[in-house]
Amino acid sequence: MKPRDPMAYPDAPVTVWPIGEPAPRPPVGLAGISVWVRNRALDPPYWGHARAVGVDDRPLWWGLGRMVAWVAPGEHLAEVRHDGVAESARTVRVEAGEVAELEFWTPASIGGAQGVLAPPPGRRTGSGWGMLPAGVLAIVLVTAVLGLTHPGGEAGPGYAVPFFVALLVAPVLAILAWSRITRARNHSYRVAVSAEAREPVRDVMFLGDGDAPEAGMLVVTGAVNARYLWNGHAGLGVPERDPHSWVPAPSLTIDGRAVPFGPRTWGYRLPPGPHTLTVTPRLPAPAAVEERYRYLPLPDLTPEITTTPATVRVDIAPGQIARVEVTVDATVTVRVIAESATSPTVLAGFTGKSTIKNR
Incomplete structure (x- = not known):
């Protein structure tokens, strides 16, 4: 298929930023985070390179090209996904009236490698x-x-x-x-552009693809592997087109206290001794419906939901780094609300299983 302009999800606070034009002005009191999903001339322009882009675990748009997400001033987590997997993520700090820029290079056409989200100028990866x-x-x-x-x-x-x-x-x-x-x-x-790992040490740090900046920390690497069933079938729908395919990062508690968590690698400064980690899968958020479909009644479905949390004990030794891998294997089942390949969907089922293992 031919490439198209980036497509915003319904009601997403985003604006297209055409290549070669000046940056759009943020609304009063807001800031912008721009993500440019790039595609070089030597790469065949097909939808296999299309990605889903979100900020703070909310899906906002999909496709190729560049869009700007309007956010409140402060620190945010930008993320790019493909086939239900978080390929890359970056924290971004923005002030009111500012537009921060990020580039995502898709993997090269031959061979496979996950793309990288980084401040410009980015570099394409792949064999x-x-x-x-x-x-x-x-x-x-x-x-x-x-x-x-x-x-x-x-x-x-x-x-x-x-x-x-x-x-x-x-x-x-x-x-x-x-x-x-x-x-x-x-x-x-990937490690070199993970600047977060080189920042001053905090109690909770997003490390990207980097490592802990000091000893005595708990390092948790998270991944979500989502299987997408469109009208009960795999391989028929385009996951990136549907915001319901965006499985949120699982919730993470340490010693019963909820902590920030997401894809890639995170660091937590904890006192030495035993600690208990619990990871629980989360469902996709209900997606808004495009204006042209809002006259249709939504199917009266009661989603079949199964979530399996996981718990592990981790011992942090003085002067050492404890490492843990967290994986959520999820299956998202959706039903269309109209007889159309591009129709919005409703969530019909969700299963999510968490696993935790010490590294």
Whole structure:
């Protein structure tokens, strides 16, 4: 499909910021957070690159391009998701009348790597087209070795099979090696742009893809994996199109006290000793309906909801960092309110299971 302009979810406080035009003015007393989901010329422009964008765990728009979210002054968490997974997130501090800018580079077309949300200028990640030259170079090297070992071209029948096996295997190994190298570079880049981890230490810190700035902290890495069923079927609907596909970050309590939490990595300064963590999945928030569909009655559904919390005890030793991974595996089932592929939906079911493991 051809790319389109970014599409706002109903009633979302956002404004399109066309590329090449000056930034829009924030409403009185508000600030703006701009997210530009980018797509380079060498990448095929298809909806596989489209992302869902939200601020403070509220989905606001989806697609390619740039929009500005209007928010209250202060600190906010901007997030970009794809297929129900939070690819990248960043904290942003904005003052009234200010528009903060973020760029998100989609992964390269060949190979896979999660995109990165960072202040401009951002950098595209992924294995990219370099994998093809790596494979071709491997074939050239195998052929060159044959030419050096058998200059006359008479390799003999016993050499033919190993040679052709090498021609098949060498490109695969070269591509895999290139992919691993670029993935390592991508991870280093993600860590480098996680400026939050370099800020002064606070009791609660969003670390992004970085690490704890000091010892004696609890580091919790969170992930939500959401499966989206559109009218009972997987793969038919476009999750990014539907704000109901946005599964909120689970609630996290430490020793019975609720603490801020979300995707990627968070740090908590806690006293040494045992602590109890409890993680509980949360349902998608009810989504507003577009104006053109508001005359239709909503289906009278009672969603089937199952949430499974998880609890773990963590011991924090003096001068050490305790690490925990939190995962929520969720299934979101929706029903359309009209006979249309782009129709709004209502939540028909939700299952969410939390798991916690010490690292």
